Amino acid sequence: MAMDVDVAVVGGGPSGAATAHYLASRGHSVLVCEKKSFPREKTCGDGLTPRAVRVLKEMGLTPEVESWERVEGLRVHAAGRILELKFPELNDFDDYGLVKPRKDLDQIVLDNAEAAGAKVLYETQVKEPIFDRGVLTGFRAKRGNDYEEVSAKWVVCAEGAATKFSRSLGKIRNESYPMGLAIRQYFTSPMEHSGWFEAYLDIRTGPDQVPGYGWVFPVGDGTVNAGVGLLSTYGGWRDVNLHHLQDGFIAQLPKEWEVNQETVVSRPRAGRLFMGASVWPPHGPGLVMVGDAAGMINPCNGEGIAYGYETGRIAGRHLDEALRSGTSPILEDYSRELQEIYGPYYRLGRRFVKLIGYPALMERLVSMGMRSKTVMSFALTLLANLEDSKTKNAEQTGLKVLKKMAELKP
Ligand SMILES: Cc1cc2nc3c(=O)[nH]c(=O)nc-3n(C[C@H](O)[C@H](O)[C@H](O)COP(=O)(O)OP(=O)(O)OC[C@H]3O[C@@H](n4cnc5c(N)ncnc54)[C@H](O)[C@@H]3O)c2cc1C
Incomplete structure (x- = not known):
């Protein structure tokens, strides 16, 4: 069967659903091809910071968001201390986060795009691109035993870390940029309503402190999501055994969590994290790339x-x-805007993860930071990228200064 739409989206995760919602709400014909059937398991920590809360609300999901259990901030465990760091009170962001299993969250957000008018084809895997004189004009997708041929004025690649479709377009990750690795599992736990993102910074392999953190996020349904994430894979960290790391982390958690082999409800699942704007430029003739892709x-x-x-x-x-103005199929302005919004912060982030790849430095930073709640509160604002347009205080000034400094040559 052949289909013709304004915009065809590859993947119905957060980035594909958000693109589809925006365009369908404005009256354009949008098709989302998603290879899985929903609801589906998704390897994730399920943590939503105030940044994610803001966009969920922009997409008209305020009633849903307000009915989910709130997280007031980060409770950090490290260097023998525990610090409770509330999300800052800001103008542009709410001061709470959420935990919502991706199995449910992604369905809600994609349903929202469908309700706005997008057409969603589940169990439809995009296989190969179609070009016309160098411009991407659609793709072939497999649905059961059939092939669909989809023509579109633009194709949006939102396939996440799958990379198959991106590679067929010649779009690959810059391997000198950081890549993370993470693993997670669900457990039943009496701490299901802790109200905090619990972060554990003393995660080790042998004597070395890993450049990342362990987490326990309360789902609020009798379970917690517990896992370990490596923010840096520089300096040999790429070869670390995530399953061993996860087992070690679970074993070191305080007994009251009751997170152990008897309470486990799902096997560990791991994934890669493509970071720091590492696929550049995220556009091409007839093509736009979003999210992890x-x-x-x-x-x-x-x-x-x-x-x-x-x-x-x-x-x-x-x-x-x-679409309204009928301009060229090359959306350079999209990449330019991403560079303006995220460029300085991501440059800072890329330097940060290089530094924490050195175990001794990571350990020093953690032990120094944990002595001061002020320093760690600033770290929360910085690491969650909560820059505010109106608030003027030391944290916001510090964040802006660091971003400026990151623009200087090392
Ligand atoms: C262990 C782990 C923990 C994490 N924890 C967090 C966290 O707590 N908070 C957070 O904000 N982020 C977290 N992340 C990162 C987060 O999961 C991703 O950044 C997010 O899912 C990106 O959304 P996306 O829409 O770009 O891609 P995805 O969510 O990967 O969605 C891509 C979709 O495309 C579909 N697809 C792929 N290929 C095709 C194809 N050829 N045809 C059709 N469909 C296709 C897939 O089935 C999928 O549904 C974590 C990641 C990992 C691995």
């Missing part, structure tokens, strides 16, 4: 859902303008 995960904390939503909506705006 564009390598847009925040290198400082491994958060990718909010950036998937944000880049999806920014791409949607550029495509909307292009």
Whole structure:
């Protein structure tokens, strides 16, 4: 069967759903091809910072968001101390986060795009691109035993870390940029309503402190999501055995969590984190890339859902303008805008993860930081990228100064 739409989206995760929602709400014909059937398991920590909360609300999901259990900040465990760090009170962001299993979250957000008018084909795997004189004009997708041929004015690649479709377009990650690795599992736990993102910084392999953190996020349904993330794979960290790391982390958790082999409800699942704008430029003739496919995960904390939503909506705006004005199929302005919004912060993040790849330095930073709640509160604002347009205080000034400094040559 052949289909013809304004915009065809490859993948129905956060970035694909956000793009589809933006465009369908503005009256364009949008098709999302998603290879899985939903609801589906997704390897993720399920943590949503105030950045993600903001975009969920922009997509009209305020009633849902307000009915989910809130997280007031980060409780950090390290160097023999525990610090409770609330999310800052800001103008542009709410001061809370959420935990929502991706199995449910992605369905809600994609349903929202469908309700706005997007057509979603589940169990439809995009296989190969179709070009016309160098311009991407669609793709072939496999649905059961059939092949669909989809023609579109623009194709949006939102395939996440799958990379198959991106590679067929010649788009690959810059391997000198950081890449993270993470693993997670669900457990039943009496601490299901702790109200905090629990972060453990003393994660070790042998004597070395790993450049990342362990987490326990309360889902609020009797379970917790517990896992370990490596923000840096420089300096040999890429070869670390994540399953051993996860087992070690679970074993070191305080007994009251009751997180152990008897309470486990799912086997560990691991994934790669494409960070720091590592697929560049995220556009081409007839093509726009969003979310993980564009390598847009925040290198400082491994958060990718909010950036998937944000880049999806920014791409949607550029495509909307292009569809209305009938301009060229090359959306350079999209990449330029991403560079303006994320460039300085991601450059800072790329330097940060290089530094924490040195175990001795990571250990020193953690032990110094944990002595001061002020320093760690600033670290929370910095690492969650909570820059505010109106608030003027020492944290916001510090964040702006660091971003400026990152623009200087090392
Ligand atoms: C262990 C782990 C923990 C994490 N924890 C967090 C966290 O707590 N908070 C956070 O913000 N981020 C977290 N992340 C990162 C986050 O999961 C990603 O950044 C986010 O999923 C990116 O969204 P996306 O839409 O770009 O890609 P995805 O969510 O990967 O969605 C891509 C979609 O495309 C579909 N697809 C792929 N190829 C094709 C194809 N050829 N045809 C059709 N469909 C296709 C896939 O089935 C999928 O549904 C974590 C990642 C890992 C691995």
